[in-house]
Amino acid sequence: MAHVRGDLRGDPAEADARLDEALAGVDTVLHLAGGPKGDDEATRRLVAAARRAGVRHLVYVAVIGADKVPLGYFRAKHAAEEAVAGSGPPYTILRAAQFHDLAFAVVEKMAKPPLLPAPGGVRWQPVDVREVAGRLVELAFDEPAGLVPDLAGPTVYGMDELARAYLTARGRSRKLLPVREPGRVGRAYRAGRTSPRPAPSTGGAPGRSSWRSGRRPELSLRGRRVSAMSFLDLVRATPVAVDYLLWPGDFNLDAYSHVEEVVLASGEGLEEVAKCGAGGTFFLCGEGGDERPVLYADSEGGAAVMAVGLEEMVRLLLAVPWWRDCVRLTEEESAEAAEQYLEDEPDLFADRDAAAAALGLEVPTVAEALARLREVAFGLGPSYVLLNAEEGNPYEPLFRP
Missing domain, CATH: 3.40.50.720 (NAD(P)-binding Rossmann-like Domain)
Known part of the structure; x- marks a missing residue:
C-alpha cells in the first residue's frame, strides 16, 4: 500500500x-x-x-x-x-x-x-x-x-x-x-441539535378543554376514560406532545433534580416534574395531583409561579414557548422572541398545532397566555416563595410588573 x-x-x-x-x-x-x-x-x-x-x-x-x-x-x-x-x-x-x-x-x-x-x-x-x-x-x-x-x-x-x-x-x-x-446557539443546544433526536410522531388522544374552565374535564386515553389528575400520563403517552415540549417548549419530562436543594417558605411540599435545558426546574407545589400550582426555578436564583395545574402549564408552552424572553410579559417582547424562534424552527406552529390536537387542547392567543401568566405570577406568586434550603435566601422574581 x-x-x-x-x-x-x-x-x-x-x-x-x-x-x-x-x-x-x-x-x-x-x-x-x-x-x-x-x-x-x-x-x-x-x-x-x-x-x-x-x-x-x-x-x-x-x-x-x-x-x-x-x-x-x-x-x-x-x-x-x-x-x-x-x-x-x-x-x-x-x-x-x-x-x-x-x-x-x-x-x-x-x-x-x-x-x-x-x-x-x-x-x-x-x-x-x-x-x-x-x-x-x-x-x-x-x-x-x-x-x-x-x-x-x-x-x-x-x-x-x-x-x-x-x-x-x-x-x-x-x-x-x-x-x-x-x-440562537443556546436555543440550538437546548433543542438537542447536537444529539440524534427521535423522529416526530403524530396521533394521540381525542378530547378538548378550554383555556380557562371552572371544572376540569375528563380526557380520553386510548379508549378509556381517565380523570384530569392523569394529565401527565396523557402527555407522556402522546409522542408528538413530548417532542414539542422537549423543544421548543424546553420542558423535559425525563430530567429532574434541581441545581440546589430548595424549599417553600410556607413549608408546603415541592415535587419536581420537569427540567429545562438551562438547568431550571419545574415543581408542583403542595399536596395533590396535576392540578397543583406549577412553580419554575431557574439555575441562577430566580423563580415564578407559572400556572395552576400542568394542563394550564402546557397550554402556556403551546402559546408562548419563548416566555423566558418576556420579562415584562408584554406582547411586544413576545413578538420579537417569536421572530427569532421561527428563524430556527420554521415548522414551530405546525408542530404546536399537532401537539395541541393530539392532547385535545385549544391554544390560547398570545395575549390570553401572557395575561394569565401575569395573573398567576403576581397574584398567586407571593404565596409560594422559594428559598435556598441551606442559607434560607429567597429566590428573586423572574418577571417585572
Whole structure:
C-alpha cells in the first residue's frame, strides 16, 4: 500500500497536483481530514480532484447538527456536506457525535479555574472513535447511500454531568457555576441539535378543554376514560406532545433534580416534574395531583409561579414557548422572541398545532397566555416563595410588573 502526503489547504497548484497523484486509479475515498476551520474549502478541493479522477464513492464524516447549530465550525461542516453532495461522484455522509477525547479535553480546560462553568442545556452524546472508524469502514465497502443515520454514543450527558465525572475521576473539587447559553446557539443546544433526536410522531388522544374552565374535564386515553389528575400520563403517552415540549417548549419530562436543594417558605411540599435545558426546574407545589400550582426555578436564583395545574402549564408552552424572553410579559417582547424562534424552527406552529390536537387542547392567543401568566405570577406568586434550603435566601422574581 502506498501513501501520498499533501495539504488540502496549502498552495492551490501544489495541492491539486498532490491530490491528482494520490487519487489516480482510486475507486473509494474516505475524507477524514478536518480542523477547527476551513473544512468547507478543503472539501471543495478534494471533491474537485475526486471528480477529475473518476472516483466512484466518496465517504465523508461530518458532525451531528451541522445544519442546525449557528456556529462557524458547524456551518463549515455543513458547507462541506453540500460540496460532497453536489460533487458528482456518488457519496455517503455519516454525521457523528463528539468523540470522547474531545469531551475530555473540553471539560479538562473548563476545570482549570476555581469556578467551573456548566452551560445549561448543552448536552453531548459522545461516541467512541473506534465505533465511528468501524462504521466508516462498513460504509466504504457498501454502495453509496447519501446521508446515513447519525452515529452517537449510548448516553446523553449534560455538561454539568461530564464536569462532575471528570472532577470525581481526578479527585478534585470545584464549585459548578450554572450559566445559560444565550441566543440562537443556546436555543440550538437546548433543542438537542447536537444529539440524534427521535423522529416526530403524530396521533394521540381525542378530547378538548378550554383555556380557562371552572371544572376540569375528563380526557380520553386510548379508549378509556381517565380523570384530569392523569394529565401527565396523557402527555407522556402522546409522542408528538413530548417532542414539542422537549423543544421548543424546553420542558423535559425525563430530567429532574434541581441545581440546589430548595424549599417553600410556607413549608408546603415541592415535587419536581420537569427540567429545562438551562438547568431550571419545574415543581408542583403542595399536596395533590396535576392540578397543583406549577412553580419554575431557574439555575441562577430566580423563580415564578407559572400556572395552576400542568394542563394550564402546557397550554402556556403551546402559546408562548419563548416566555423566558418576556420579562415584562408584554406582547411586544413576545413578538420579537417569536421572530427569532421561527428563524430556527420554521415548522414551530405546525408542530404546536399537532401537539395541541393530539392532547385535545385549544391554544390560547398570545395575549390570553401572557395575561394569565401575569395573573398567576403576581397574584398567586407571593404565596409560594422559594428559598435556598441551606442559607434560607429567597429566590428573586423572574418577571417585572
